[in-house]
Amino acid sequence: MTRPSFDTLYQALLARDASYDGRMFVCVSSTGIFCRLTCPARKPRVENCSFHETVAECIEAGFRPCKRCRPTTPEASADPVVKPLIEALEKRPGYRWGEPDLVRMGFEPSTVRRAFKRHFGMTFLEMARQRRLQEGFSALAGGGKVIEAQITAGFESPSAFREAFAKILGQPPGAFSTQPLLFADWVASPLGPMIAVTDNTQLHLLEFLDRKAFPAEFRKLQTFAKGRIGFGRTEVTDQIQAELDRFFAGQGGTFETKLALHGTAFTRDVWRELLRIPAGDIRSYTDVAKALGRPEAVRAVARANGANQIAVVIPCHRVMGADGSLTGYGGGLWRKQRLIEIEQGYRSKG
Structure with missing residues (x-):
């Protein structure tokens, strides 16, 4: 189609x-x-x-x-393996599903795995884990207590919940401030869930959850905020969500959200130069260094590019190797390729 x-x-x-x-x-x-x-x-x-x-x-x-x-039912409603498991997941979205549960329900785990991969592109256990984490994070962002979020997310022990949460954000939920200066919340995107950290006027961080450097980036921001990052959503969060939706829907390649740039003076100069690259255009690290009047600083430009903490909006994905190769991208080369493809569509529209 x-x-x-x-x-x-x-x-x-x-x-x-x-x-x-x-x-x-x-x-x-x-x-x-x-x-x-x-x-x-x-x-x-x-x-x-x-x-x-x-x-x-x-x-x-x-x-x-x-x-x-x-919506998870129609395309698999005729599959006798998928339908009852989807219904069970809808009834217990916070339950910690495992293979023993599948066996108790009369299913062979390998058969379930193949059926869900065929219909949904992910296994049943992966789908269930995503639901649990979403339920827990939503509870926290909505003002719920840690114990409430733990129960909502289906974790039997506080330590297990803290461990899972720390793996995502680099710190347990109890370390978040109840009187925050900065607010963290879940932001959806077609390339995977993201976390946005904002105040009432600026976006401080926007990153894919599975980026390896994300916990370290979050800790640096926590130091900047003197430990006062909490859960919640601001008008800036809503603004960047709406702009991301438009971007991925092919309706607009620019962002108007005000950005807070955390880094050295040189790093901030590199990020500002990235912001000048039009959607659909590509630059090399050498091009960026020359534009800054520092042609010898190619490696420093590459480091600053890799230190970007506001994915998609500060378009570090528009920078490639001198030979045209994708080179590194903290969010994964598949995401870099997809972002470039989206922006080529903007270019073709003029």
Whole structure:
């Protein structure tokens, strides 16, 4: 299927066009939910929508399935392995599912694994883990206590919950401030869930959760804030979510969110130079060094590029090796390739 335009898909959503059922899904940033286009729920505002072709893309972007239209069910409803497990997951999203549970329900774990990979692009246990982490983080961001988030996320012991949480953010949930200067919250994207850290006027950090350097970046920001990073969402968080949605939907390649740049003077100069690269254009590290009037500083430019803490918005993905190779990207070369492809679309539109 040739992917329809965003406007076409949004009109299909408004019309509840059944021809897209099982082929496209809508993710709603204001609710964190994804739905079939035929969902009977009230239709979301256009700026809160993004569209994806698979359930796996929606879940990996940090969205939870709608309980009204049950988008995880239609494409696999005829599969006797998938349907009962999806229903069980919907009833217990915070439960810590394991292979013994599958055996007790009469399923062979390897059969379940193959069936879910075929239908959703991820295993049942991977899907269940994503749901648990989303439930726990949402509880914390909504003002819940750590013990409430632990229970919501399905962790039997506080230590296990802290360990899992620390693996993501580099510190246990109890270390977050109850009187924060900066606020951390989950931000959805088609390339995977992200964490945004904002204050009431600026974006301080935007990073993919699975980036290896993320915990270290978060600790540096925690030092800057003197330990006063807490959970929560600001108008800046909503703004960057809306701008990311537009970007990935092909509606706009620029960002207006005000940025807080943390780094040395040279590092900040490199990031500002990156911001001058138009969407769809590519530069080499040598090009950036020359533009700064420091042609000898190619390696320093590469280090500053790699130290970027505001992914996608500060476009370090637009810098390649001198031979045109993708070279390193902290978020993964597959993401770099996808971002370049998206921006080439903007360039072709002029």
